[in-house]
Amino acid sequence: MWTFLGIAVLAGAITAGEMPSLRKRRAVKELILFILLLVAGCGLYIARQVYHATIPNPLDGIAAIFGPLGEWMSNSLGGKG
Amino acid sequence: MRIKGFAILAAATLLLLLATGCWNRQELNELGIVVAMGIDRDGDRFRVSVQVVQPGEVAAKSGGQSLRSPVAMYEASGRTIFEALRKMTTVSPRKIYASHLRVVVIGEALARQGIGTALDFLQRDHQVRSDFYLMVAKETTASSILNVLTPMERIPANDLYASNATAEKAWAPIFGITLGKFVTDLGSDGKQPVITGIGLNGDAEEGSNTRNVERIRPAAELQFSGMAVFRKDKLVGWLNEEESKSYNFILGNVRSTLENQSCPNGGELALEIIRTKANVKGHVRRGEPQVEIRLRVEENVGEIQCRIDLNKTAVVDELERRSEDRLREAMSKTIRKMQTEYQLDIFGFGQAIHRADPAAWRRLKRDWDRNFADMQVKLDVKTVIDRVGTINQSFLSKLEE
Amino acid sequence: MGNDGKISARQFLVLLFLYTIGTTILVIPSGLATVARQDAWIGALAGVLIGLGVAALYRTLWGKYPNLSFAGICERVLGKVVGKAVTLAFVFYAFIGSTTVLYYVGNFFTTQIMPETPIQFINGLFAVIVVMGVRMGAEALARSAEIILPWFIGLFFVLILSLSPDLKIEQFQPVMEARPNEIIGAALSFAGTASLPLVFLFMLFPRVQMADQARKGMLIVHVAGGLCVFLVTLFSIGVLGADVTSRNMFPSYELAKKINIGNFFQRIEVIMAGLWFVSTYYKTSLYFYGFATGVAEMLNLKDYKSLTWPMGILMVLYSLVVYPNVVYMQHWDATVYIPYILVMGAVVPLLLLTAGIIRSGLPDGRE
Numbered sequence: 001m002w003t004f005l006g007i008a009v010l011a012g013a014i015t016a017g018e019m020p021s022l023r024k025r026r027a028v029k030e031l032i033l034f035i036l037l038l039v040a041g042c043g044l045y046i047a048r049q050v051y052h053a054t055i056p057n058p059l060d061g062i063a064a065i066f067g068p069l070g071e072w073m074s075n076s077l078g079g080k081g
Numbered sequence: 082m083r084i085k086g087f088a089i090l091a092a093a094t095l096l097l098l099l100a101t102g103c104w105n106r107q108e109l110n111e112l113g114i115v116v117a118m119g120i121d122r123d124g125d126r127f128r129v130s131v132q133v134v135q136p137g138e139v140a141a142k143s144g145g146q147s148l149r150s151p152v153a154m155y156e157a158s159g160r161t162i163f164e165a166l167r168k169m170t171t172v173s174p175r176k177i178y179a180s181h182l183r184v185v186v187i188g189e190a191l192a193r194q195g196i197g198t199a200l201d202f203l204q205r206d207h208q209v210r211s212d213f214y215l216m217v218a219k220e221t222t223a224s225s226i227l228n229v230l231t232p233m234e235r236i237p238a239n240d241l242y243a244s245n246a247t248a249e250k251a252w253a254p255i256f257g258i259t260l261g262k263f264v265t266d267l268g269s270d271g272k273q274p275v276i277t278g279i280g281l282n283g284d285a286e287e288g289s290n291t292r293n294v295e296r297i298r299p300a301a302e303l304q305f306s307g308m309a310v311f312r313k314d315k316l317v318g319w320l321n322e323e324e325s326k327s328y329n330f331i332l333g334n335v336r337s338t339l340e341n342q343s344c345p346n347g348g349e350l351a352l353e354i355i356r357t358k359a360n361v362k363g364h365v366r367r368g369e370p371q372v373e374i375r376l377r378v379e380e381n382v383g384e385i386q387c388r389i390d391l392n393k394t395a396v397v398d399e400l401e402r403r404s405e406d407r408l409r410e411a412m413s414k415t416i417r418k419m420q421t422e423y424q425l426d427i428f429g430f431g432q433a434i435h436r437a438d439p440a441a442w443r444r445l446k447r448d449w450d451r452n453f454a455d456m457q458v459k460l461d462v463k464t465v466i467d468r469v470g471t472i473n474q475s476f477l478s479k480l481e482e
Numbered sequence: 483m484g485n486d487g488k489i490s491a492r493q494f495l496v497l498l499f500l501y502t503i504g505t506t507i508l509v510i511p512s513g514l515a516t517v518a519r520q521d522a523w524i525g526a527l528a529g530v531l532i533g534l535g536v537a538a539l540y541r542t543l544w545g546k547y548p549n550l551s552f553a554g555i556c557e558r559v560l561g562k563v564v565g566k567a568v569t570l571a572f573v574f575y576a577f578i579g580s581t582t583v584l585y586y587v588g589n590f591f592t593t594q595i596m597p598e599t600p601i602q603f604i605n606g607l608f609a610v611i612v613v614m615g616v617r618m619g620a621e622a623l624a625r626s627a628e629i630i631l632p633w634f635i636g637l638f639f640v641l642i643l644s645l646s647p648d649l650k651i652e653q654f655q656p657v658m659e660a661r662p663n664e665i666i667g668a669a670l671s672f673a674g675t676a677s678l679p680l681v682f683l684f685m686l687f688p689r690v691q692m693a694d695q696a697r698k699g700m701l702i703v704h705v706a707g708g709l710c711v712f713l714v715t716l717f718s719i720g721v722l723g724a725d726v727t728s729r730n731m732f733p734s735y736e737l738a739k740k741i742n743i744g745n746f747f748q749r750i751e752v753i754m755a756g757l758w759f760v761s762t763y764y765k766t767s768l769y770f771y772g773f774a775t776g777v778a779e780m781l782n783l784k785d786y787k788s789l790t791w792p793m794g795i796l797m798v799l800y801s802l803v804v805y806p807n808v809v810y811m812q813h814w815d816a817t818v819y820i821p822y823i824l825v826m827g828a829v830v831p832l833l834l835l836t837a838g839i840i841r842s843g844l845p846d847g848r849e
Binding site for chain 1: 084085087088091092094095
């Protein structure tokens with residue numbers, strides 16, 4: 001409940017702050033991206049905090065790529081990691 | 082324009098929501114400021130006692146004679162220290178706030194069983210700092226120690242703290258052990274830890290009463306005794322005054338102290354030690370560990386109770402020599418006791434060997450108790466007597482005439 | 483290019499200094515002591531040396547393309563398609579960097595000072611200031627750094643001076659007991675946090691006026707920052723001991739707790755925490771700056787400022803996602819992070835430099 005309100009107010013404040021300048025400059029690309037990012041950010045935040053959805057962790061992906069090398073490096077260079 | 086104003090207002094309100102202190106606000110009158118903590122064994126649980134400041138009663142002056150004690154004591158049992166502390170809220174009106182801990186006392190019974198498990202909380206908790214002294218209650222429980230009101234300091238924990246800090250500088254057998262020091266020694270293979278001992282003299286019952294401090298001579302007193310010796314985290318024995326003194330000499334802990342000596346012609350005199358410098362150097366010769374202790378002591382003559390002619394330098398030289406012999410003998414006696422009776426390296430000789438020859442240490446440390454017991458220790462003591470006080474010849478030499 | 487102002491060479495160097503110290507000073511001493519024990523300080527010194535080489539690499543690359551940001555260099559050297567791909571990776575790295583550093587900030591606060599506060603609020607509040615700073619542009623960030631620097635140095639000196647009497651030489655002995663591979667491991671982890679992230683400053687480079695002067699001072703300033711961390715490591719070992727240093731999550735905070743002058747000047751460790759606060763702020767801000775400007779350049783936007791608030795939300799959100807708990811953090815930082823940052827911090831710049839040389843000759847015009 002409070003999170004929804006909080007996020008709504010936040011999004012509203014940000015938009016109110018940025019909209020005028022974006023409209024004035026007719027910055028279409030920026031506007032689209034702005035809305036995109038804002039929706040993504042707020043949406044994901046609510047998904048996580050309110051609905052406890054699991055957001056995929058980019059670090060897991062990175063670990064999948066670099067993990068083996070990293071483990072080997074850590075073990076041969078001092079170990080206690 | 083209006084929208085901008087509204088946006089600013091909204092943003093400001095939002096920012097208020099980010100006031101992050103909200104969850105961790107501490108109102109002063111909700112804090113139970115703990116100055117001393119005692120830990121004892123209670124069956125298979127810990128019995129934790131805390132000495133909490135009663136703020137109104139500590140500030141003297143106003144209000145005249147106060148009828149309450151400056152500190153209150155709460156006790157609770159729990160399987161973990163954390164549990165016991167939280168459980169105290171069932172009797173205490175305030176939550177325990179541990180940042181002002183000055184002293185943690187451990188009951189002897191618990192110490193003999195092992196105190197390692199009790200110490201994790203003290204390291205892990207974010208409120209607890211690391212500048213308090215550890216003590217072991219000798220032949221009593223920690224809660225009895227905490228239960229005594231002290232004359233000079235309204236808060237007994239401060240008394241214990243100050244006493245430890247002062248004694249450490251003025252009386253060789255005592256040295257303050259902080260949690261950090263204990264844990265470091267515990268984790269080191271080359272030294273076994275020790276803790277200062279504290280004992281209760283007199284009537285424990287009377288000690289917790291304010292009457293205790295209403296008289297000139299309190300009925301119960303807290304007094305430091307010698308150092309407690311640990312094997313890892315279990316208490317195994319006590320050092321007496323002489324042995325504690327030697328221990329602190331070897332470690333270079335002695336700031337100033339006094340040393341009694343017998344005069345060449347019978348009688349006693351006292352020497353005030355003002356500076357000591359100790360150096361423990363390890364060697365490994367032919368695979369055998371050896372340690373050389375170099376001790377340099379500067380002292381003044383403090384009190385003369387015999388007939389001795391201080392005008393002669395030969396006499397002073399003799400005193401120096403006797404002092405050296407005495408120190409050497411005391412130290413080697415203590416070392417030998419630790420080697421034979423306990424097989425416990427409390428002096429850090431292992432660490433000295435580690436510093437000197439890491440490769441050999443890796444081999445020796447596996448069975449260090451045995452190696453320590455067999456190792457050779459060389460003592461090199463040098464005493465210098467500088468001054469003799471404000472008078473030279475004692476009037477005692479005139480008495481007999 | 484950027485409509486967020488220019489920064490002077492001196493301002494750049496101040497930013498560089500604070501960025502180097504960044505989170506290194508908070509998290510590194512513990513790891514070094516775990517790996518190298520009482521020789522952690524040697525590891526730190528070796529790390530500073532590695533940093534010297536890394537900074538020299540960046541300096542050369544910068545000098546070759548003084549007016550281009552990282553995205554620009556990628557495009558110039560690798561062509562449009564590959565260049566954009568590498569820039570995408572760069573931007574991703576910068577984002578991850580800002581989220582992880584934000585987590586460190588929140589983690590520090592909730593571990594040492596305010597455990598009951600939900601971390602998203604601390605991160606959120608901190609992020610607001612970061613976004614504000616980045617939004618105002620490089621010039622504002624640099625000016626604020628200039629103003630804060632004397633305080634930082636002052637507090638740092640207080641720390642070092644008041645603890646000097648407590649150094650115990652035995653804590654360092656026996657010296658060089660650590661094996662070479664352990665020293666290298668320590669040095670790598672040091673450089674991975676202090677030096678390799680400098681690559682993200684590449685978005686800042688074109689904003690710097692009198693860039694030659696900036697480049698001249700770059701190496702020394704970076705080494706100076708590294709030496710500050712080295713000093714903290716040295717003191718951690720000398721005052722606390724290797725055992726306590728490696729066991730503690732924030733040994734530098736534990737170190738600050740020990741300051742006690744005449745039983746009067748004591749218990750000031752939270753003021754000292756202000757030091758870490760400053761350095762981590764600039765690290766987070768510059769990571770975020772790299773991310774925002776990188777995105778803007780990649781998509782040919784006219785300015786990045788309007789996007790900063792939404793990006794900030796994403797940053798806070800991901801700072802909660804990225805490290806599910808502290809144990810994950812410690813493991814990831816010690817293993818995955820090193821090769822990961824080596825790619826963007828060392829391999830890619832080297833690649834760019836060599837490809838650039840092949841294409842158009844050495845920086846000073848030789849073929």
